[in-house]
Amino acid sequence: xxxxxxxxxxxxxxxxxxxxxxxxxxxxxxxxxxxxxxxxxxxxxxxxxxxxxxxxxxxxxxxxxxxxxxxxxxxxxxxxxxxxxxxxxxxxxxxxxxxxxxxxxxxxxxxxxx
Amino acid sequence: xxxxxxxxxxxxxxxxxxxxxxxxxxxxxxxxxxxxxxxxxxxxxxxxxxxxxxxxxxxxxxxxxxxxxxxxxxxxxxxxxxxxxxxxxxxxxxxxxxxxxxxxxxxxxxxxxxxx
Numbered sequence: 361x362x363x364x365x366x367x368x369x370x371x372x373x374x375x376x377x378x379x380x381x382x383x384x385x386x387x388x389x390x391x392x393x394x395x396x397x398x399x400x401x402x403x404x405x406x407x408x409x410x411x412x413x414x415x416x417x418x419x420x421x422x423x424x425x426x427x428x429x430x431x432x433x434x435x436x437x438x439x440x441x442x443x444x445x446x447x448x449x450x451x452x453x454x455x456x457x458x459x460x461x462x463x464x465x466x467x468x469x470x471x472x473x474x
Numbered sequence: 475x476x477x478x479x480x481x482x483x484x485x486x487x488x489x490x491x492x493x494x495x496x497x498x499x500x501x502x503x504x505x506x507x508x509x510x511x512x513x514x515x516x517x518x519x520x521x522x523x524x525x526x527x528x529x530x531x532x533x534x535x536x537x538x539x540x541x542x543x544x545x546x547x548x549x550x551x552x553x554x555x556x557x558x559x560x561x562x563x564x565x566x567x568x569x570x571x572x573x574x575x576x577x578x579x580x581x582x583x584x585x586x587x588x589x590x
Contacts, residue, residue, distance in 0.1 A: 393578075402478075402565065402580040403519075419577065448517060460507030460526070460569040463578055465519035 363387060366451050366466035373441055374474050381436045381469045383451030390456040392434040393463060396420060397448045409434055410456070441473040476500065478566050478581035486587050487556045494541070495551040495584045497566030505571035508549040509578070510540065513563040522564075525549055553586075561588045 364385040373379055385392065390411045395403040395418075405418030409428040423445070424438050434453075438445055450468045454461040479498045487493035499508065510522040525533045525540045533540040541550040553560055566581045 400563070400583070400585075402582050403578075404580075405577060450517075450519060452519070460524075460571070462509065462521055462524055464521055465511070468517040468519075470517065 364451060364453050364464055364466040366449075366469050368469060369467060370470050370472075372472045372474065375440075375442055377441050379438050379441055379471070381449055381451075381471070383434045383436070383466055384432050385434075385453040385464075385466075386432060387453065387455070387464075388431060389453035390431070391454040391461065391463075392428065393452040393454075394418075394424075394426060394434070394436050395450045395452065396422065397450060397468075399448070403450060407436065441471075443473045446471060446473050476581075477579035478568055480566055480581035480584050482584045483582075484585045484587070486589055487553075487560075489558060489588055489590050490555055492552060492554045493556055493586065495553070495564050495566075495586065497549045497551065497581060499547050499549060499566075499568050501547075501568065501570050503570040503572045507569045508540070508542070509567040509569070510538070510549075510551045511565045511567060512560075513565060513583070515562070519565070523551070556588045558588050558590060561586060 367382045392409045394407040397403045404420035406422040407426040409415050448468050448470050451466040452463040454463045506527045508525045512520045523535045523538045525542045537554045539552045563583045565583045568579045
């Protein structure tokens with residue numbers, strides 16, 4: 361089981377602010393993911409990474425950006441937050457050694473943009 | 475078309491009883507994996523159980539078992555001896571090999587409430 365951490369757990373912020381959601385894992389997993397989930401709804405993939413310096417967009421279009429400079433760290437940034445960004449953001453990682461490599465999730469960040 | 479369908483928005487079960495949460499899936503890829511996750515009100519997604527498309531036997535993990543019926547494309551989760559702590563949202567998810575990296579398709583979830 362992966363140890364994967366997200367900070368902050370809760371964030372309330374005003375429109376137009378720049379925010380960075382942190383995600384770190386200690387298992388040395390190559391693959392990392394960001395999902396967006398509205399309350400009571402399914403998860404949608406917004407970004408993923410195969411490894412250092414690798415990032416790709418997921419199925420759901422998102423105005424956020426990500427970076428992967430270190431294996432263990434996969435932060436998500438919103439340059440200018442808007443109320444439409446209000447959602448829960450879940451980070452996950454997987455070892456990536458063999459299909460279908462189970463994804464393990466962090467505790468999530470609940471973002472509210474006023 | 476929906477890749478994963480969970481038709482039960484909410485389910486109730488008496489404590490200590492068993493409950494089955496339904497999941498059907500749609501894929502043309504012969505190689506795929508099916509997952510169940512639990513999401514308590516605190517928000518984290520907890521991995522419960524996995525079934526591979528080529529696995530001959532149904533997966534089991536403690537009180538969780540997966541009733542895998544490949545011809546029907548169903549992968550129902552069975553929770554035995556329900557506990558109050560089992561109250562949560564439960565999501566079925568699928569990963570297809572042909573999808574390449576990474577798409578894990580989720581259903582809309584079932585909210586399980588365990589009644590004392």
